[in-house]
Amino acid sequence: MDGQDSQAICGVDAARIRELRAREERAYAKARPKSHKVAGHGLTGFLGGVPMHWMADWPMPFPMIVDKASGATLTDMDGNALDDFCLGDTGSMFGHSPAPVARAIRRQARRGLTYMLPSEDALNLGKLLTDMFGLPFWQIATTASDANRFALRVARAVTGRDRILVFNGCYHGAVDETMVRLKDGKPVNRPGLAGEFRDLTQATRIIEFNDVEALEGELAHGDVACVITEPVLTNSCMVLPDEGFHAALRAATREHGALLLIDETHTISTAHGGYTAAQGLEPDLFVLGKPVAGGVPASVWGMSAAVAARWATYQATKEPGYSGMGTTLSANPLQFAAMRAMLEEVMTPAAYEHMEKLAARLEKGLARAIARHGLRWHVVRVGARVEFICAPGPLKNGAEAEAAHKPELEAAIHLALVNRGCLIAPFHNMMLVSPATRKRQVDGLVTAFGAILGELAA
Known part of the structure; x- marks a missing residue:
């Protein structure tokens, strides 16, 4: 390997990150021919090819076009169903269309x-x-x-x-x-x-x-x-x-x-x-x-x-x-x-009780996966909001948080999760558990996350 290829990002070889990202981009495009046809070169008539500029911040090679969302599941126009842990970046934190x-x-x-x-x-x-x-x-x-x-x-x-x-x-x-x-x-x-x-x-x-x-x-x-x-x-x-x-x-x-x-x-x-x-x-x-x-x-x-x-x-x-x-x-x-x-x-106490229970399960599952692969990362939770951070923790302030953000590594993980049926927020590594989220969805995310780490840390 040359000097660039041998660099590591948060304990993961940089070349392996790029390889994963390229492979997942191909898999994403193959699974979404309809979205690629209408959005692969940008949506017609929109500045930058998207209705709002941050829609281009997702790590996908092109946006998936959403057909519908219900509860904690989102389905694109190609029929791909995803367990949704982004939930509109908190806008649908209590599920889509309660x-x-x-x-x-x-x-x-x-x-x-x-x-x-x-x-x-x-x-x-x-x-x-x-x-x-x-x-x-x-x-x-x-x-x-x-x-x-x-x-x-x-x-x-x-x-x-x-x-x-x-x-x-x-x-x-x-x-x-x-x-x-x-x-x-x-x-x-x-x-x-x-x-x-x-x-x-x-x-x-x-x-x-x-x-x-x-x-x-x-x-x-x-x-x-x-x-x-x-x-x-x-x-x-x-x-x-x-x-x-x-x-x-x-x-x-x-x-x-x-x-x-x-x-x-x-x-x-x-x-x-x-x-x-x-x-x-x-x-x-x-x-x-x-x-x-x-x-x-x-x-x-x-x-x-x-x-x-x-x-x-x-x-x-x-x-x-x-x-x-x-x-x-x-x-x-x-x-x-x-x-x-x-x-x-x-927004009832019973809803929060369900969210808290499953978010704690998600937190523990992600932390176990990180430990299993020997990575010096950590997981943070505030009620139903969970985040994995590709750095040791806990973080103390904004400067440490900025230094902990690793866009190249995070984007590869996010895209790989999408291809395994799990959607998390494009900004940092945020995941939300809603009243509509089910245990099988949490376990599916933990399993997918662990498999991705296995590929990155092998």
Whole structure:
């Protein structure tokens, strides 16, 4: 072998990774002649050949065209059925088209889809949100990105401060000021931003997750309106909080007059009521998107009574005019109907119990496969959300998470899993267990993962 071929990535020979990827690409194409015919050279009329640019981020040589998805199974137009552990990257975390949500959509479709006024379902929804997530006051948006943007506007308005604080490696959708990273210890705009003309670090302070000393230091400047964070970093190889970190975060924000926004869009996998309920967190602002309406685009953002009172005072004194918060299709009756069905009938304690049990089985199975093949990798789980990470663990912060991400190796594994009937998220190595997921599907994923590792580590 030459020098390039003999290199290893996370204990796996680089040449073996490339060989596996090439072989799996051929197998993928052979199994999908219909998808290849219509999508092999891009979908006609779409920029970059796909309706949304991240559809090109999957490791397949071309997109599979989906025919249908039900429960925890997805079927493409060539008739290939896959056990779905991606579940729309959390958007369908409770299964594809849950029956109560499908019924609610059909019912509301006969009554109108949008009219900028509350419906009967809205009369129930506010109480359901308060009962499940604890905060007393709520607003509806269309995406978690929007919800985070609007909540940050409220934070700045009521505190009179202009900066926010984020953690390196964070992800909060398309919120501009969170698109920053630490490079050699210094804040910079996140690499790859398209058309960004501002220095986003001027509006944002950034530190490493789990670094309480740095948190205290940055908040001491007295200009931070809000700390926005996921309870667990989830979009950069998963990073769990150190014991006591959240208590220190809450104490520091209160001491320095900053609000705390918890974004549960991914960590809603933790338990009924999310990580916030499970761990007794006390956010001032709370955001949840993706799965809250069962796949219908919707998100919610809530606030404490204290923040609501400060907002009312601000509203009474601010200059009249457009707030910059809200979009025309937000808070429509289709969202109300779908969210009510989700909160009442789908996102139940019993559903979470099933998800937790099978996710624990998946976690153990993946860890055993890794150990069996002598790889220094590890597995992390937050409730129904599981991730294998091709590096020793646990990871402590965003910098370690970025270093642990190995796209070439991960892409080969992902594609090989697809060819063995298992779909996981294209971003990192995330897998979700839904109420519709069955034990045989979990065991099938573990078996496929073990077989792939056997080929890579032979």
